[in-house]
Amino acid sequence: MSESVKLADLVETLQRLAPGRVPGVGETPDPEKHPWVVWKSSGIPGKAVMEIPGLVYGDPKKPIRRLGIGLTLTEGILELAGHQGLDAVLVHHPVADAASSGGVLLKDYCELYNLAILELHEAFHGIHAGRAILYGLKMLAWKDNYGGLTTPGFSVRICEPSEPGMTLGDLVRRTSEFFEQEHEIGMLEHEKERFGYRKIDGAAMFSGRILHGTPDRKITKLLHCSPYSGLAPDHLELAVKEYPDLDTVFLTFSLLSPEHYLVEAARRLDLAVVIGSCHEWEIYENCLPLAQAIKDLLPSLEITLFRSRLSAIPLEEVGNSFAREYARRIASDLKAKSG
Ligand SMILES: [Fe+2]
Ligand SMILES: [Fe+2]
Structure with a gap:
């Protein structure tokens, strides 16, 4: 198999994988013409971003031999991709100029490392059976508007176990095994021990x-x-009225605490509450199958996945004595100047 894959071939491959959802090479990504080209805005001034499935930056004629795939574009990914000599980076979440590239212009970063950038977010959602396979659930209904209560991007699925008899423990076990939670916790423990936190x-x-x-x-x-x-307690009440045998709320890409008002609302309705995967594990849910599908269609591409691990450490524990002294000295100067 060939040989010389161009950036345009990669865009075409995304078009094949998400038919009718990815603008072609040379097309202006216009939200009026392309339903999957959308502005995302919370109404916060100056912070809107346009989601553009497919090519974000790069010459369609550019040869692509090595492709990196990640969940969210960051300066860390750009640096590593540059060091690895990758030709293009494809991310799931929408890319925003400067915000996705360490506060500097994305184009400058891409030119520095000769990188093309692509994205595929909402256009990839809902076109594969990921959740059914991953969690063992069969979807009965999908709602983007519940009783007139909705927000942009609102999405609720009513499901039942694919195999009868599933328990809350089974669902948690399935999630933990798929995402290798034990290893991930082990990595955190290792970090804690290694750095002496x-x-x-x-x-x-x-x-x-x-x-x-x-x-x-x-x-x-x-x-x-x-x-x-946009899930609200009202949605849970409506769901229980509509499905009297509803007994469980399953929240993914979420780290709600047991005291959260949504958990309280579910408890009041005697709904069990299970937390599934955190958002950073979406790399496995969406990026991994996308990467495999691209590899199957363009086998000559060498593909790397960028995964991330975030840890939270108290201020007093961060850095060695040199770094802490550095921070204290600057803080003291800043405090003195601030009067
Ligand atoms: Fe997603
Ligand atoms: Fe996501």
Whole structure:
């Protein structure tokens, strides 16, 4: 198989994988013409971004031999991609100039390393059976508007277990095994020990767990949602009215605490609450199958996945004595100048 893959071939491959959702090479990404080209805005001045499935930056004639795939573009990815000599980076979440590139112009970063950039976000959602396979759930209904209560991007799925008899414990186990939660927690523990931190937090520690209910509680019907899309207690009440046998709320890309108002609302309705994967694990849910599909269609491409691990450490624990002295000295100068 060939040989010389061009950036345009990669865009065409994305068009094949998400038919009708990716603008062609040379087309202006116009939200009026392309339903999957969308402005995303919370209404915060100057912070809107346009989601452009497909090519974001680069010459379509550019030969592509090595491709990096990641969840969210950062300066870290650009640096590593540049060092590795990659030709292009494809990310799932939408790219924003400067914000995705360490506060400097994205074009300058890309030119420095001769990198092309592509993205594929909402256009990739919902076109594969990922969640059914991953969590063992069968979708019965999908709602983007619940009883007139909605926000942009709102999405709720009513599901039942593919195999009867699934318990809350089974769902958590399935999530933990798929995302290798034990190893992820082990990595955090290793980091803590290696750097001598007294405390460390990481998303892996708060994912895959039951917030309300017992592991042996059976799941009959489940509401699955990523709560940042606008889930409110009212939605849970409407769902219970519509599906009286609804007994579980399954929240993914979410690290709600047991005291969160949504968990309280579910508890009041006697709905069990399970937290699934954290958002950074979406690399496995969406980027991994996308990377494999591209590899299958363009086998000559060498593909690298960029995964990230975030840890939270108390200020007093960060850095060695040199770094801490550096911080104290500058802070003291700043304080003196500020009067
Ligand atoms: Fe996504
Ligand atoms: Fe995401």
